[in-house]
Amino acid sequence: MDISQLIQQKLSEFGMDQRDLADAADVTESYISQLLNRKKAPPAPERTDIYDKLGRLLKLPAGKLAGLADIQRKHELKKKIQNPPLPLFKDVRALVLQKCKRERRREVSAIFEKEPFGELERLVTQKLMDVVKALVKKELERENWLRILARESNRSYKQMRVAVLEFLDADVFNITPESCIAFLDPLIMSWDIDLSSFSLEIVLNRRIAPESSKKFEFVEKQVGRGSSDEEPGFREFLKDDFLSGHATPEEIDFLQHLRFKNSRRPTPLYYYRELQNLRDPLHFRRK
Structure with a gap:
């Protein structure tokens, strides 16, 4: 039995409907519907409180829904990694380039066009996502912060909670324009990269983010096989x-x-x- 089957079984048992689930989890009814109809993958248990809230409503043992979600996600992951990755949505690339420092934009854009979904495009997009994800995870429990972000993205609080679940599950291979609009656009002011060293600086929106910028440097290091430095x-x-x-x-x-x-x-x-x-x-x- 997967997570959708168990939830629907409990809904029938207690005479509840999807609206009850949405209210309990502070998400939209549409999201619950897509989850139960398997149109959306269950979110990662470590990134959300939705399973605890639904579990209490449905009187399930602690961790039951999270455990089923974890099994289902691993199964889906094995299927996903067998397929070749698709390039970024055009709207995602457009936003990434729009945020690039003006003086660097033309040069970076030329590289993106010459090497679609190449090393530079994936590196920059992934780092932008990493920075925003870290910020979102850190602030996730602060309801007021989510409400501010919701206003910046023209969303309701419940819609924002759904967007968070989807964004935290995304990576550079499947990020959507919707996630970009909800998170990358309001939280990132600009980014710049030194194309000789790949040193990357990301400037954040000070009105929403507690830190003003992040800088990353990539260093090649030679180690012997079996070294304790091995990842x-x-x-x-x-x-x-x-x-x-x-x-x-x-x-x-x-x-x-x-x-x-x-x-x-x-x-x-x-x-x-x-x-x-x-x-x-x-x-x-x-x-």
Whole structure:
């Protein structure tokens, strides 16, 4: 039994409907409908309080809905990573470029056009998302902050809570224009990148964000195989035959030497996707 079946069973048992669920979880009835009809994947349990609220309403054991959601998400993830990633929506790319510092915009735009969904476009978009996601997670429990953000995005509070769930589940491969309008647009004022070092600076909206800017630098570091500096996510990637089973020694060596200066650590899925990028001929030029 999946999460949708269990919820619908309990609704029937207690004589409740989708509106009761929406009110209990502080989300829209439309979102509940899409969740129950499997048009939307269940949100990650660690990023939302929706399962606790629905569980209490439906008198379910603590963690029951979250556990089912976790199983369902892992199943969906295995199906998703077998498909090649699609490029960004045009509206997403347009917003990313619009936020680029004016003096750099033409140069960056030319690279985006020459290398659609290439290294630079993915790097910038992912970092913009990382910064905004970290901010949203930090402020998520502050109802007043969400209401301010809702006003900035012309949404109701419940619509904003739904948008948060969808945005936190998105990544650079599936972010939608709606998420950009709801989060990237109001929270990010501008960004700039040094194309020689890939040093990236992101300026945030001071009226909403507690910090004014974030800066990222990417450093290549040589380490020996089996070093204690090896990323835990990389070790997990190697242990999972589904993700790394067909990687060549050269590809593994490349992935092993990727290093990250900021505090966020890459997951096994990150290495899988980098492996796919390595194999994509569109991402490389002939000598």
